[in-house]
Amino acid sequence: MKYTLKCLKCGKSYSADHYICSCENKCDALLRTIYDEKSLIVDESYPGIWRYHSWLPIQKIDQRLIDYGSCFQTYKSTKLAEYLGLQNLILCLNTYPQCQTGSFKDLEAQVTFQRIMGTFDSGKPLVMSSDGNNAISFVHYSNVIHYPIFLFATEDARVKRIWSFSKSNPYTRLFPIYGDYYDAISLANQFSRVEGYLSEGGYRNVGRRDSVGTMILDATRLLGQIPDHYFQALGSGPGAIAAYEAAERLLIDGRFGKKLPKVHGSQNAPYTPMYDAWINHSQIIDERFQKESAKHMIDQTIAHVLTNRFPAYSLIGGVYDILTETKGEMYSVTNEEIEKAQVLFERLEGISIVPEAGVTIASLQQAMQRETIHSEDTILVNITGGGRKEIRRERTHIEPYRFLPKRLQINQKTFEEKKQHSKELIQDALQIYGNKVAVACSWGKDSMVLLHLARSINPDIPIFSVLTFHKPRATFEFIAKVVEQYHLTPRIFMVGDIVPEVLTEKNIDVTLLSPAEYRLKAEKIKRETGHEIYSV
Secondary structure (H helix, E strand, O other): OOEEEEEOOOOOEEOOOOOOOOOOOOOOEOEEEEEOOOOOOOOOOOOHHHHHHHHOOOOOOOHHHHHOOOOOEEEEOOHHHHHHOOOEEEEEEOOOOOOOOOEOHHHHHHHHHHHHHOOOOOOOOEEEEEOOHHHHHHHHHHHHHOOOEEEEEEHHHHHHOOOEOOOOOOOEEEEEEOOOHHHHHHHHHHHOOOOOOEEOOHHHOHHHHHHHHHHHHHHHHHHOOOOOEEEEEOOOOHHHHHHHHHHHHHHHHOOOOOOOOEEEEEEEOOOOHHHHHHHOOOOOOOHHHOOHHHHHHHOOOOOHHHOOOOOOOOOEOOHHHHHHHHOOEEEEEOHHHHHHHHHHHHHHHOOOEOHHHHHHHHHHHHHHHHOOOOOOOEEEEEEOEEOHHHOOOOOEOOOOOOOOOHHHOHHHOOHHHHHHHHHHHHHHHHHHHHHHOOEEOOOOHHHHHHHHHHHHHOOOOOEEEEEEOOOOHHHHHHHHHHHHHHOOOOEEEEEOOOOOHHHHHOOOEEEEEOHHHHHHHHHHHHHHHOOOOOOO
């Protein structure tokens, strides 16, 4: 096994076979990836972040994610560095066109999808929440690899911040929430508990964190040592945690230094829950940032994606622990400082940046003024998004998923409407799940209608059937007739010792299942109920 997951509180370990984001013991702690490989390996046969695949929670790499992958650009700044008086300023640009949607969330989406596709949970829809960038990236890559997501977002975000390059997003179901980002998170968490669905995990998702951690790996590769400092604006906090976790792996490697990078986080005033907690030496977020009344502060920010009311601050392995371990710093940045930083960066580095990246640059300026960094230090700055002003491709809003209104409930439809509605449901399933969809056929009247509708959309849709030896000869003759008339190739699983002759004559694929276990079950049911398991 390439990796396991370990709870930072109770120590329980989990295999990579399933998509797990939280400890089963309900510990208030993160799971962390423990890789078998303890040395940094750079595989140059792969592009972008995939060259660090030995430290990513994936089993393989889908070719589509190589062909349409996003990556960052790491380089040593000259103009901005000179302006700030820094000798070793390393910028990690997560901007368009290297990042297809102009955000580092592209990295998180790619690795998350690749992670789940390598588990036994592959195919289950991912349930997630977003206030902007996450949604854009996950929708984009759900279209690339044809994976279903159920997305909960505020209506404000849907209208103002969430978009797609595609006019049709068949793998996305978007549910708008009339509230704030935390309301969307809460509803997504409730929905993800439904059987057959999976919570994407947010900051608990190791796929997200380890993808961001590749920036530390890339900067270390460029510098030959772990950077002295790491700067990033924080909303939920996984970026800071990711930098720390990646640096810890490099310390274990032993070739790149013996000191963790000092983590510098920043938030957009007046909504600064982690900043306020940190400067007050508290591990607990002040409740005034978590009440409904906090929404008036959130509405005053321009870096809206940084406004999670319940970030990964207090839990074990969270931002408080990371800042403590690295003797880190937090900064509060005003809207005016953000806008000035955006203008400055575009003028000096030649590319526009999103407001949250403006928060990061403004915090870097504050750090120089506060002397929490020095001119000769090696400093890595995560530019979390940008280049969107330069995007020329058409972008469209994603329409919300609409439930049928009461007047269109199925029992009130005409026959033609019912038929069309059924076809649309089948079409949706085929678009979302592809070749994983099959028709389970009992050869009764309901199954025959379903089979007819499904084949009208996809004539080659797989068909299977589960039968017992209790079926009358007429049923087997009917199956043979239908198979011949419609040129079907069903796969039949049958409890019995021999294949009925009429099916053998038509060369129908029949797999026999042992009748012994079936008979034991039938006898048990008859003893308990007085009835046969199956009556002809």
